[in-house]
Amino acid sequence: MTTTRKTLLQRVRDPADRDAWEQFFELYSPLLEGYARACGLARADAQEVRDQCLEVLVRRLPGFEYERSKGSFQVWLQKIARGKVVDHLRSARVAREETAELATLGDAGLEPDQHWERQWRSEHLRYALRDALRGETSDAERAFELLLLDELGVPEVCARTGLNANQVYKAKARILRRVREVLERLGVGAEEQM
Amino acid sequence: MRERCLTEEELQGCDSQDPSPDRAAHLARCPGCSERLAAARADASLFAELRGVAQRPWTTPSVPGYKIESELSRGGQGVIYRAVQDATQRVVALKILAPAASGSARERRRFEREVELGSRLSHPGIVTVFDSGVTDGAPWYAMELVAGETLDAHVARTQPALDEKLRLFLALCAAVAHAHRAGILHRDLKPANVLVDATGRVRVLDFGTAIDARRAAQRRVTAPGEFLGTLAYAAPEQVTLDAQPDTRSDVYSLGVMLYELVTGRLPYDVQGSLSAVVENIARAAPAPPALPRRDRDLAALLATALEKDRERRYPSVEALARDLEHFLARQPLEARRHELFHVTRKALARHRRAVLVTALLLLLGGGLIGAALRERWRAERARENAALVSAVMQDLLGAAAPQRMGADAPLRDVLALAAREIGTTLEGAPDAQAAVQLTLGDTYRRLLMHTEAETHLRAALERFRAVDGADQLEVARCLDLLGLVLTHENHPEAVLAHEEALALRRAALDPGDPRIAESERGLAVALAAQFREPDLERARALLASALERLLAAWGEDHLEVAETQVALARLESWSDSPTVEGLLARALATFDRHAQQGERGDPRSIACLTEYAAFLQSRGRLDEAEALLERAARLTEELYGGELAAEMLRRFARLRMARGDALGAEELLRRALARELAAWGERRPEEAQEIGALTTALEGAGAEPPYAAAFARLRRYRGDGAFEVAQWMNTIAVALAAQGRAAASEPVLREALNIRCRAWGSDCPVRQRSLLLLAGVLRDADRKSEAVPFVQESLRIAEHHGDEGPAREARALLASCCASSAEAP
Numbered sequence A: 001m002t003t004t005r006k007t008l009l010q011r012v013r014d015p016a017d018r019d020a021w022e023q024f025f026e027l028y029s030p031l032l033e034g035y036a037r038a039c040g041l042a043r044a045d046a047q048e049v050r051d052q053c054l055e056v057l058v059r060r061l062p063g064f065e066y067e068r069s070k071g072s073f074q075v076w077l078q079k080i081a082r083g084k085v086v087d088h089l090r091s092a093r094v095a096r097e098e099t100a101e102l103a104t105l106g107d108a109g110l111e112p113d114q115h116w117e118r119q120w121r122s123e124h125l126r127y128a129l130r131d132a133l134r135g136e137t138s139d140a141e142r143a144f145e146l147l148l149l150d151e152l153g154v155p156e157v158c159a160r161t162g163l164n165a166n167q168v169y170k171a172k173a174r175i176l177r178r179v180r181e182v183l184e185r186l187g188v189g190a191e192e193q194m
Numbered sequence B: 001m002r003e004r005c006l007t008e009e010e011l012q013g014c015d016s017q018d019p020s021p022d023r024a025a026h027l028a029r030c031p032g033c034s035e036r037l038a039a040a041r042a043d044a045s046l047f048a049e050l051r052g053v054a055q056r057p058w059t060t061p062s063v064p065g066y067k068i069e070s071e072l073s074r075g076g077q078g079v080i081y082r083a084v085q086d087a088t089q090r091v092v093a094l095k096i097l098a099p100a101a102s103g104s105a106r107e108r109r110r111f112e113r114e115v116e117l118g119s120r121l122s123h124p125g126i127v128t129v130f131d132s133g134v135t136d137g138a139p140w141y142a143m144e145l146v147a148g149e150t151l152d153a154h155v156a157r158t159q160p161a162l163d164e165k166l167r168l169f170l171a172l173c174a175a176v177a178h179a180h181r182a183g184i185l186h187r188d189l190k191p192a193n194v195l196v197d198a199t200g201r202v203r204v205l206d207f208g209t210a211i212d213a214r215r216a217a218q219r220r221v222t223a224p225g226e227f228l229g230t231l232a233y234a235a236p237e238q239v240t241l242d243a244q245p246d247t248r249s250d251v252y253s254l255g256v257m258l259y260e261l262v263t264g265r266l267p268y269d270v271q272g273s274l275s276a277v278v279e280n281i282a283r284a285a286p287a288p289p290a291l292p293r294r295d296r297d298l299a300a301l302l303a304t305a306l307e308k309d310r311e312r313r314y315p316s317v318e319a320l321a322r323d324l325e326h327f328l329a330r331q332p333l334e335a336r337r338h339e340l341f342h343v344t345r346k347a348l349a350r351h352r353r354a355v356l357v358t359a360l361l362l363l364l365g366g367g368l369i370g371a372a373l374r375e376r377w378r379a380e381r382a383r384e385n386a387a388l389v390s391a392v393m394q395d396l397l398g399a400a401a402p403q404r405m406g407a408d409a410p411l412r413d414v415l416a417l418a419a420r421e422i423g424t425t426l427e428g429a430p431d432a433q434a435a436v437q438l439t440l441g442d443t444y445r446r447l448l449m450h451t452e453a454e455t456h457l458r459a460a461l462e463r464f465r466a467v468d469g470a471d472q473l474e475v476a477r478c479l480d481l482l483g484l485v486l487t488h489e490n491h492p493e494a495v496l497a498h499e500e501a502l503a504l505r506r507a508a509l510d511p512g513d514p515r516i517a518e519s520e521r522g523l524a525v526a527l528a529a530q531f532r533e534p535d536l537e538r539a540r541a542l543l544a545s546a547l548e549r550l551l552a553a554w555g556e557d558h559l560e561v562a563e564t565q566v567a568l569a570r571l572e573s574w575s576d577s578p579t580v581e582g583l584l585a586r587a588l589a590t591f592d593r594h595a596q597q598g599e600r601g602d603p604r605s606i607a608c609l610t611e612y613a614a615f616l617q618s619r620g621r622l623d624e625a626e627a628l629l630e631r632a633a634r635l636t637e638e639l640y641g642g643e644l645a646a647e648m649l650r651r652f653a654r655l656r657m658a659r660g661d662a663l664g665a666e667e668l669l670r671r672a673l674a675r676e677l678a679a680w681g682e683r684r685p686e687e688a689q690e691i692g693a694l695t696t697a698l699e700g701a702g703a704e705p706p707y708a709a710a711f712a713r714l715r716r717y718r719g720d721g722a723f724e725v726a727q728w729m730n731t732i733a734v735a736l737a738a739q740g741r742a743a744a745s746e747p748v749l750r751e752a753l754n755i756r757c758r759a760w761g762s763d764c765p766v767r768q769r770s771l772l773l774l775a776g777v778l779r780d781a782d783r784k785s786e787a788v789p790f791v792q793e794s795l796r797i798a799e800h801h802g803d804e805g806p807a808r809e810a811r812a813l814l815a816s817c818c819a820s821s822a823e824a825p
Helices: A018-038 A043-063 A073-091 A093-103 A112-133 A138-148 A154-161 A165-185 B008-016 B021-029 B031-053 B105-120 B151-158 B162-181 B213-222 B224-231 B247-263 B274-283 B293-305 B317-328 B339-347 B352-365 B370-380 B383-398 B409-425 B430-446 B450-466 B472-488 B493-508 B514-528 B533-554 B559-574 B580-597 B604-618 B622-640 B646-658 B662-680 B685-699 B707-718 B723-738 B742-760 B765-780 B784-801 B804-823
Strands: B066-074 B078-085 B091-097 B129-135 B138-144 B148-150 B194-197 B202-204
Touching: A018 A043, A018 A073, A018 A112, A043 A073, A073 A112, A112 A165, A112 B031, A138 A154, A138 A165, A138 B031, A154 A165, A165 B008, A165 B031, B008 B031, B021 B031, B066 B091, B105 B129, B105 B138, B148 B151, B151 B162, B151 B194, B151 B247, B162 B202, B162 B247, B162 B317, B247 B293, B247 B317, B293 B317, B430 B450, B430 B472, B450 B472, B472 B493, B472 B514, B493 B514, B514 B533, B514 B559, B533 B559, B559 B580, B559 B604, B580 B604, B604 B622, B604 B646, B622 B646, B646 B662, B723 B742, B723 B765, B742 B765, B765 B784, B765 B804, B784 B804
Parallel strands: none
Antiparallel strands: B066 B078, B078 B091, B091 B138, B129 B138, B148 B194, B194 B202
């Protein structure tokens, strides 16, 4: 099995795989922090929780064996995050009033678990997109951005980038294919929520 | 006409709306196109999902209110432009978060924090943030534009004299200290983050950039190129992730920068593998800076700033700056005053607990802040302070692991140092001296250094007695501890010490007070060690009373109760009382419940587990025994770390023998010996020799086995009738017999039997077991007629005590002896 075919989770078992760890942090930091915020923690506390979780990951992932019976990595990580949030709330119990006040600062209206599910996917998508764009020319990247975010039609994109329609379609297909590949490496099905 | 396949554009059209009839017809006929359509639809779905989550990337550097003139620098995080603020015509540096970075919540947060911190700090040495905002989804901020060069570039170009360098550094310290006062850590101080402008003014950049230094360290580990330049300045706690960085982490980074300023190089090697670099930062002592004699103070200052243990570092940037000013004014430094201590500290760097104790004791009387405190001690007679110090010491030393610390020479040195200090520094405060000496004695006791423990406890006792109105309860505690030590040494005075403690506690305390039980238990154990029938009776009564008292005070679910149950069970097991298993099971249940609640098991539960295991083993329930022994071993390891203690290995060895695995037992005994030698080699050479000789005996087909001499020495050391002596003899004899060396085994067993007989009288159940062992060996050696009287005697004792199990065993053995001897001519 070549390195590129390995999932990120398999790769981070090797503490020396720096690139994998870098990607790993980039991907999971916002997720963990967002979860802690959704649990009602203030920003600084959420960051603390995030760091504690990352520390657990640094320690435990090298020996992490995927066991179906124990549930997926997603579930495992959520357990860790939940545990750390609970620890945090417990330790802050003395400062109860403050906690109550800070709780209102969390992402409003979202149950933490829903948040987790939703964010899990969107963070992976976002990460995959960033990764997929990395190897692209600036024109192709720009064309994709115009399609995706400015919601422009192909002719307009051609006009702005100087690419022809075929190049734009090719770029789009190529980037999407790469997004799929990245998602697969992350162990997230591309079509999971279709 | 051949049908035309759909173009990309037409396919894209089909995925959002129903295809026109002719296209639909083509799609139905052309597998290629319908496959492409399916793929396009999947793409469209993924595309839509991405649209939902992707954040608008930054595209054009256009910020309202500013005219961007040129790009100054471009980094992973963002681009810095030179810009002019429309309203004020002020030239600023405009930093805009890069598109890739603005997609990441972490980068955004980091950027926001930079803005927040930059606007909170207003100091001539810190780059000011004027303005900030978000344009097209990309956050930006405007800050003071400093025309200057980085500190290292400046120093390399201008080659300033030492004092000039130090003044630059002091300006840097002032800026960092200002931020610290505002509650802000820099966490990524390095020459590249310090600018010196044309007028020589120092400016610190990038506050909060390394918002999370621990993660930053991880990140750096992922990108060696970018990281080495930065990691070189990180504090040990930042790279080892041992603790959250605090102001002292910035002190350390400043220390590295100062070292580099002064010497032109870094304090340690940051070349090589990342793990080696991290290791160096965490542990390598800074290379002594080559400085002229008159600048020697600077070396002390650097050493204090670069302490690996931040407790020993300058506590604040101000303290560092102050000393630097002292140095510039050629005045004595704080750091110099620490130096003597510093040397001791270096030697003890690995022994943090010991260092803390030393620090504490030096604090009591030494040259640091001790004088004032000592005055107070004298003035107030400071009983509470003594209690406090004593409590702190107990806390520090409480986790001292005897097995691990046994050979810990530095710890012993520190304790010896502490002992010396008591005499001088606490002079005039005998109650304080007594309290500290009591703690010291208790520490030695837990380290199994009984001679020293005894000395200190006796001295503490003497001092308590010299003080009018000494706290009688402390005296009692001292006596109890002394009693425990003496019991261990098989000293008859143990009983007296516990008796007195018990009397004092009974007089001073309410009859229901559980502390009385502590003395009762101590006395009972001391009495039991005498192995005389009336003493055993009294011990049993005392333990029963202690148990009752504890149960009344705390109920069943208490560790003290469990501990007492174990002591009682041990006593009862000698008479094979049917209550033994119940007591042990209840105690174990209590320990287990508490272990579930707390994080770790209680050290006292080890005794419970081993006692229970021994009981089960004696009942032939070997699997259960082994399970408990394994638990005991695991817990021992968990609590004390390192290899299994010799004691535990010997227990496993006995179990192996019971399973008939003599070679396995021998191997374990050998390990026990090695362990014992390693731990006690220096301290108790005699005993180590003894055990060495015993174990060698197992090997030897030597004509003159060295048992006799070895046992003689062991007895001299342990006293006649020592439990361990007979125990060891039996263990070894059984191992020898199991290896078919009955001839070697027999004399050992006879000797063990004699010891037991002398010690515990002829009717003791322990003797019964010895008799049975000897008989078994004789039978196996085909000397059945000689075995018979021993079995008969054994049976008599078992029946006398009504012990059915051992009696059955004896009858079976008797039957086998008689049967075969009947067959013999």
